[in-house]
Amino acid sequence: MTVLSTKTFIRTKPAQPQRRRRRLGPGPAIPFGLQLGPALLLILWAAGSGLGLIDPRILSAPWTVIATFGQLIADGRLQDHLGTSTLRAASGLAIGLVIGTVLAIVSGLSRFGEAIIDGPVQIKRAVPTLALIPLLMLWFGIGEQMKIITITLAVIVPIYIHTHNALRSIDARYVELAETLDLTRWAFLREVVLPGALPGFMLGLRFAVTLAWVSLVVVEQVNATSGLGYMIGLARTYGQTEVIIVGVVVYAVLGLMSDAAVRLVERRALSWRRTLSH
Amino acid sequence: MASNAVPLKAVCTRDLYRGFAGRSVLSGIDINIAPGEFVALLGRSGSGKSTLLKALASLDHGVAGSGALHVPDNLSVVFQDARLLPWRNVLQNVTLGLTGADAAGRVILAEVGLQGRESAWPVELSGGEQQRVALARSLVREPELLLADEPFGALDALTRIRMHALLRELCVRRRPSVLLVTHDVDEAITLADRVLVLEDGRLIEDLTIDLGPERDHGTPRFGEIRRHLLARLGVGFH
Numbered sequence: 001m002t003v004l005s006t007k008t009f010i011r012t013k014p015a016q017p018q019r020r021r022r023r024l025g026p027g028p029a030i031p032f033g034l035q036l037g038p039a040l041l042l043i044l045w046a047a048g049s050g051l052g053l054i055d056p057r058i059l060s061a062p063w064t065v066i067a068t069f070g071q072l073i074a075d076g077r078l079q080d081h082l083g084t085s086t087l088r089a090a091s092g093l094a095i096g097l098v099i100g101t102v103l104a105i106v107s108g109l110s111r112f113g114e115a116i117i118d119g120p121v122q123i124k125r126a127v128p129t130l131a132l133i134p135l136l137m138l139w140f141g142i143g144e145q146m147k148i149i150t151i152t153l154a155v156i157v158p159i160y161i162h163t164h165n166a167l168r169s170i171d172a173r174y175v176e177l178a179e180t181l182d183l184t185r186w187a188f189l190r191e192v193v194l195p196g197a198l199p200g201f202m203l204g205l206r207f208a209v210t211l212a213w214v215s216l217v218v219v220e221q222v223n224a225t226s227g228l229g230y231m232i233g234l235a236r237t238y239g240q241t242e243v244i245i246v247g248v249v250v251y252a253v254l255g256l257m258s259d260a261a262v263r264l265v266e267r268r269a270l271s272w273r274r275t276l277s278h
Numbered sequence: 279m280a281s282n283a284v285p286l287k288a289v290c291t292r293d294l295y296r297g298f299a300g301r302s303v304l305s306g307i308d309i310n311i312a313p314g315e316f317v318a319l320l321g322r323s324g325s326g327k328s329t330l331l332k333a334l335a336s337l338d339h340g341v342a343g344s345g346a347l348h349v350p351d352n353l354s355v356v357f358q359d360a361r362l363l364p365w366r367n368v369l370q371n372v373t374l375g376l377t378g379a380d381a382a383g384r385v386i387l388a389e390v391g392l393q394g395r396e397s398a399w400p401v402e403l404s405g406g407e408q409q410r411v412a413l414a415r416s417l418v419r420e421p422e423l424l425l426a427d428e429p430f431g432a433l434d435a436l437t438r439i440r441m442h443a444l445l446r447e448l449c450v451r452r453r454p455s456v457l458l459v460t461h462d463v464d465e466a467i468t469l470a471d472r473v474l475v476l477e478d479g480r481l482i483e484d485l486t487i488d489l490g491p492e493r494d495h496g497t498p499r500f501g502e503i504r505r506h507l508l509a510r511l512g513v514g515f516h
Contacts, residue, residue, distance in 0.1 A: 173357070173359070173361055174361070174363065176357075177357070177361050177363075178375075179337060180335055180353075180354065180355040181354075181375045181415075181419075182375065183375040184375075187375050191363065191375065195365040195366070196365070198365070270365075272364055272365045272366075272367075272399045272400075273364070273401075
């Protein structure tokens, strides 16, 4: 007990300023800290518009944007564009996901597969999607096919890279274990390889989902008659900054929402890891 | 099992040689292990213990070797780390690669004292519990030969004593042949029927432990065997 009280005594001492340790870490989290930056921007924007400091031809006022948003929803245009865009992004994502995963597994499990597949994917990774679009337009026209293929090509890369990396970094000890247990090749794949590579795949998926939306902007601005990118492009032609901002905000919300959705799936699928963070 | 003619040897090696990059790691190894016999293999680090165990388990891909090697097809390995798949629960780890073995898995988990933990994740278990799951995973396959590579080396002293008792009990009940690789002399004397000592890739000692089933560390004979084995390992007390 005496020892305990001595400790308490020593603990109270650093309250004196000259003995206080300098805090080097960032300190405790600020409540609503993440929302603070965007809120500040919003306030500056509203104040600038309200005081007439921002020319509405450069940037519409927040209330104009909100009114336009309501109007676009009321006449159903926003829903139409959003539907078209979502369908494109989802199709490209789904196809790219399957192709990327299959390529990663083939390349991750066989040296021959790696020799054939890895190089081309790395080359694709180094080429910006934007640079491929003229070629893809020549090959596949300017219709839906070209758009979905562009998104697919963009999505394949992160899925492949992260899944392949996860496959290759599966602990050799598990491989040894599988050998002593006489696992068949299929059982090895199902029990060890695929679950082991799942964290990498989920990381790739998060990048892929974001990339699908980003690629959408590109393909829809190049040549389209519908979709969010088309809506933004048209608004640019007519100088309607409020519509452009509605489009940008919708993109941002879509991106954040789909990332949150993937993280939710990730937590479910990797529940065996969750116990670690407790 | 009982209907089969009892083979004379579960393990038999003749003039076994293994080498890495031209340097010999094991040479002239002759080992016989009878069915149901518990053999401990002692040796300092680098003496070739793990190489020998890997050779017996056919895990030494790409290692140069020669000599005759007969081991049962049905053998299991227990590693120093429990080596449980973190993404499979306890029961799934035990029955890994087996079909329709859930009932047997539950029985063996109860035998190692983990009844009720079937659906726990490996990360939720203590080191001793994880190693018990690994033991269950090996034994559920009813191996004729159990190869154990310092299975208790990473456990604390108290847990290790409990695991010794458990392993003895399981071996009495299930009668596999066992080769236990260890560097713990007391562990070897406590558990084994026979102790082999490996030095620089050669067997230099083959000692039958003439103690009864009750192995009391305090008896003079235990101390005598310990001193003898320690001397063979190059740790002499004068």
